[in-house]
Amino acid sequence: MRFPLRAAHLNAVLFLAFGIARGSAVSFVGAIILTIVSLYTLTAMGANLTWDNGASTGKWNTTDLNFTSGWTNGNTAVFGGLGSETVTINEAGISATGVTFNVTGDTIAATGANNLTLTTQTVTVGSGLTATINAPLAGGVGVQVEGGGTLNLTGISTIDGGSDGSKGLVVGTTSANNTVSLSSGGTMGTIGLNRRSLFIGSSGATAGLSTTGSNIVNISTPGTSGSPSFNTSGNGTRMTIGYASASNELNISNGAYFAQTNGGGTNTWDMGVLDTGNSNVITIAGTGAALSTQLVFGSNMYINVGTAGSTNSVTVSNGGFFRVSRFGVGVGTGDNNSVVITGANSEVRGSAGTNSFLDVGTVSGGTGNNIQVAAGGTLNFGGSGNSRRWAVGQVAGADTNYIQITGANSRANMVHTGIPLAIGGIATGANVLTDGGTGNHLDVYNGGTLDLDNLDASNVNIPTGSMAVSILGTDSAFNLGNGTGLSTAFVGGTTNFASGVFLKNSSGRLNINGGKLVAGVDGALVSGNGAIVLDGAGFFSTAFAGSTISTNISGVGYFTKEGTGLLTLSGANTYTGDTSILAGTLSISSAFLADAAAVRLSTGSLLNLNFSGSDTINTLWLDGTQLPAGSYDSSYGSLFTGTGSLLVSSGVVVPEPGTLALLVSAIAFAGFRYRRRSAVVAGGCERL
DSSP states (O other), rough: OOOOOOOOHHHHHHHHHHHHHTTTTTHHHHHHHHHHHHHHHHHHHHOEEOEEEEEEEOSSSSOOBBBBBOOTTTTTEEEEEESOOOEEEEETEEEEEEEEEEEESSSEEEEETTOESSSSOOEEEOOOEEEEEEEEEEEEEEEEEEESSSSOOOEOOOOOTTTSSSEEEOOSSSOOEEEEEEEEEEEOOOTOOOOOOOEEESSSSOOOOOOOOOOOOEEOOOOOSSSSSSSEEEETTTTTEEOOOSSOOEOOOBBHHHEEESSSSSSEEOOOTTTTTTOOEEESSSOEEEEEOOOOTTTEEEEEEEOHHHHHHOEEETTTTEESSEOOOOOOOOOOOEEEEEEOOEEEEOOOOOOOOOEEEEEEESSSSSEETTTTTTTEEEEOOOOEEESOOTTTOOOOOOEEESSSEEEEEEESSSSSSSSSEEEETTEEEOOBSSEEEEETTOOOOOEOOOTTOHHHHHOBOOOOEOSSSBSSSEEEEEEOEEEEEEOOTTTTOOSSSEEOOOOOOEESSSSSEEEESSSSSEEEEEEEEEEEEEEOOOOOEHHHHHHHEEEEEEEEEESSEEEEEEEEOOOOOOOEEESSSEEEEEOOOOTEEEEETTTEEEEEEOSSSSSSEEEEETTTOOOSEEOOOOTTTTTTTEEEEEEESSSSOOGGGGGGHHHHHHHTTTTEEEEEEEEOOBTTTTOO
């Protein structure tokens, strides 16, 4: 190393030496030498050397006198000249204890394989200033960005994260409003088991107690799984966004690939840990953009979107992709934390076998936490084993949390082979259902689709299997349709639990308004102590021989049976709308049909009147043609079976039973057709 000794330094040395050794000439000379060595060593270890381009070469090396007469490794490089200068590292082995930018527009570049090694981690960009490091960064201490300015990293960096995973890229531990952008080829690439972590608005320490906010990391350099734009790797790596601070952001776009590839242990990503950690954001936007948090070597990967903090969010949009094995949204007392998947080809995927968790609202006091799939987005989530949780509003006091799928082509494909999806509580073990919070709900709106049935392995992103829904707690609901379009839910069964939709408590509701419920397995389609409320059109489809609905059905809407199978209604039903059978057989166990309602049949369908006595209705229709008033029972074998009868109060004069078939044929042959189109059109199908 070369240290430039100046006159001021020499005067200080002489004065100090004279004070130490004034009694002895020999001692005086020795003290001078000792003091020079000491001052040389101290200065070389930690001085601020300021760039002044004194040699006019623009080069950063140890020979050109461009840093206050020259550069010595182990010092902090300070840039404070005119600004908008380019400084080029053209010598191997350049290292610094830190870098400070006091002017805007400066760029650090490098030639060939040269890089900048940081021996301590801080890069400071002054408030409101912009700087660029186009040289690769290296070193084992990570990089910490402070000062309140914007730092563009455009080189291919390989900084290490330290042996304990507490380092990596740390933005905004001691200051707010910092921005770091990896763009224009800038990456933090893969080096084996380097334990590189990411902290935004949080310190790199385990506690993460930074309270500075509004820090941003933008990653827009395209990457792949084999060559990530940013890679957090190694046992114990972590990501924390806004541990105790607000409005921090991680934005991934333009085909960037963010990978979490660990080497064992538990790797947890947190957003908003303390109650001051609010409104922190991850966005994954654009085709090819990927935040891939994946399990490697069998370890557990968890992302917590909001613990005690509120309004933290992950948004996947415009073709973005996010993969995670354990998903927690609102895992503490925080409110209104969310995951939003929106736009065609946008996907959140979780498929971790027995390690799969899906937690929305897990503790008392956490309300309004949610997962939303909208505008053509897709949620693909799978799991197995009966000791895990797929639950919304898990305990008392975890209220009004929800999952919502809304919009045509928006879809949630979800299969867990060990437990049902629990709304308002938890399902674990062998048929153990525990009540939780109040007012939690599952919504399928505006033509969206919920598919809990993958028996034919039609979706390769989730396991083969079929899953049910359990509505638990107080005032919990499954809302299928909101009057716009036809919203569809395919429901199945889970080992040891009730199949289909199970409404455990009397306040549980399956609300249907322009919705279709499709049986994925034989047996109970809807069961339990709650109620089905028809607020509009309700379609129920089965291809099985033993599908049942034992839950009471109420409301002003109408009931339509679809599918070639048999569906039996055994509840004390009170709905007042029409009943239609488009295919297969509908069996009713009591005379509940409303006196003012119509029954509409299609050729080949059957209505099984499985009760004693008669049930009065207003009109009876076959294929859109009104049939005569009168009494109908199993003697009209092509339409009715069972011991009961229908008493039709309105219609043409009823003929003798033996002539009914001739009359129907004559009406059809004459072309007399009367159809009443419903205001609700289900997938292009006409309501008869």
